[in-house]
Amino acid sequence: MVRFMILMALFFSAFSYSETSVNQQLLDRIAKSKQQLMAIEKQVNQQSLSYQKRINQALNDVKDLRDKASAIQRVADEQILSVEQLSERVEKWRAQDNYQKLLLQSYFEQNGTPLGQFTNANGEVVISESVFNTLQSQLVDALVPRWQPSKVVDENGEIEHFNVLKMGPIALAYNQERASGGLIEKHVNQAIPSLVKGVYSEGEVAQLAQLNSTGLGTVMFDPTLGNAAKLQNKQQGILEHIKKGGVWALPILFFGALSLVVALIKAVQLLKLPSVKADLTARLSSAKDLRGAELTLVEIAKNYPVSSQRDDQLVAFLMKYRYQVENYLGVVATSAAIAPLLGLLGTVSGMINTFMMMNTFGTGDAATVSGGISEALVTTELGLIVAIPSLILSALLSRKAKSHNAKLEANAIQLSKYEF
Template sequence: MPRFLFQISSMLLLVALCNFSIAQQSQTIETQLLERLTKSKNELQALEREITNKSNTYADRLRKKEATIQELRNQAAAQQRLADEQLVSLEKLKERVEQWSAQSHYQQHILTEYSIATQMNVADGSKYRILDLAAERINAALNPAWQESDVLSSDGHIYAVPSLTLGPVSIGLETETQSAGLIIKETGQPSRMISVFNSASNKEFFALHQTGTGLYTFDPTLGNALQLHHHNEKLTDHLRKGGLWAIPILIFGALSLMIALLKTAQILRLPKVKRNLAEEIQALVNKDADHSAIDQVSSQAGPDQRELVSIARSVPVSQQRDDLLVAFLMEHKHKLEKYMGVVATSAAIAPLLGLLGTVSGMISTFKMMTIFGSGDAATVSGGISEALVTTELGLIVAIPSLVVSALLTRQIKSYCHKLENFAIKLSKISFT
């Protein structure tokens, strides 16, 4: 027993010594870890301070660079504004110089014209003749008087006619034909007279020339109405502007018009459908009337109803009779609707052809603009005219064709519907 206790005590002592040794080792390791952590923390703080210092240094340098760049930008903007102001001033000076030059050229032109007109000779002391001529022209404009003017006749001869000028409008009188007209003056060409007044105005002009009293017909448009009148084009010229695509549109339009007229005449010649004919025939059959009475009643209706009655009388009530009636109705409907698809097709295809012409014209326009530029309107007007004219023709053909197709189709359906109702009623009547 004492030996057992001694062993236990020894074991406990060994365990205590081991725990003590482990505790000492743990304490040593903990101390070393704390020292390493402290050292690392100090190094980290030192590194952060170093990074902060360097960041501040770089930030200061960056701010200085940005300030320098901003200053350079301001200087560049100031230089650019100065250059722009100088350029604008130069442009304004050029514009003024051009205006002064144009005024000078205009004045020189007027002076040259007056000098040539009066054949002035400065050596003779007539250097003020220009001003005298200007005063004479002003007095002549304020106090108009009849004078002789040379005009170009239609046969190519130049002859003198009495003329009266009021502002920009000049009136000439042709004594041989007792007619008056406007005198058109064009640069580089002889003056010509155009007769645009009626007989009453001609009499007033001749009275004004002979007695000094009369009514003066004045053009408030100052010649624009006359130019518009001369620019009015004929229908053929207008259609010719449509180009190649106007031809199929016109063909479809003519075809649609011809068929519409024929179908209208056919529908107008259709006999009226007698509504109570089936009831009258049924009443006669119920009374056992003879065939002559039925024929007399049927003769009052149109040929289509008489044909239906003939089919019903020739075949007893059966599926065969119904088939024959339906076949007759279908054949008659087919005759009425024949060629109506051409009108509907014209109404559908005409706008598409117009659109095709529009696209073709615009392609031609852009091609001309690419070659000649967009400065000259006459160069690109041909393509635009083709584009607009084809669109116009397509709509002109399509709209009436669509309306006519709808009206004729409605009339045909109404007539066929009445015949179908009559055939249905007739199919139930037994004539045997």
């Protein structure tokens, strides 16, 4: 029995040893396979990069060959061009040359450069190296501003010599002898530029003098490039603005004045009316509190007994009194309704004139068209200015009158059945 147990132990130990040895062999094989796989992947990547470089080089060679083939084909096509095609191409080149010469001539004329040195005996501009050298020097001068003497119309309207500094579309001028300067502007039909009035103060002129002498200074300029000055010059007073409305502005102003006068008169009248309280029958004992229409209603009630005759007299007085209180209030309401209609009529009339001008002079000048439209809209503006206050005044006055009459009617109903 003991031998059997020893044999079994030896068997199991030998079995476990053999199993461990097999596992170790498997792990070694797996590690060796991984190393071989990584080596193969590295080799494949290197070959792929090599093939990719070859493909890119081949594509570049194909592109170069295509460009060469296109150039060869172009030369071959030009060799077989007909005389008419060659003539057409020459005409295009001549037109392009003439266009470039016109651009150069226009540029030199705008900058005041004499054209005699760039023209031939026939007076045509000749494109040469000197032309481009002159262009280069002028462009450099434009990029690097410099003070240059020039004639300028000063604030008094006199032509004086100023030092002018051009910075793109902005130009500054300064006269050291007169200690004056500022921004200058040049209109289309103006040969000599002029100083802009009322822009530079004494301190800003001093800064301009420092800039002229030392090259350092703080200057003020118009970022709108003259549009602000144009807008300031176009500012108008009330009368000039109303004149733009034309003949239709007159009836609008008439109804506005009529509405204002009537509203003021009716407002004073309504404010002067005695206040009406609801408890009239309770206040009959004190006759001092009764005034105006209330006192008249009480006298009518005292003169007539309780009957339909008293009611008729009270109603007749109320109708007459209502007419006196609400009289002419319709004028204010009518003015509020008519004023915008007159403004619309003036706008339509102005638009018709604008379209007639467009039909005559065309739509090339936007300022003419927009100016006519703005003038046509003035009547609409005036109509609304008159209508809105008139409508508000009409509502307030009507409410005041109706409230006063309603209180009187309530007191009259109480008096119609009151026994004295």
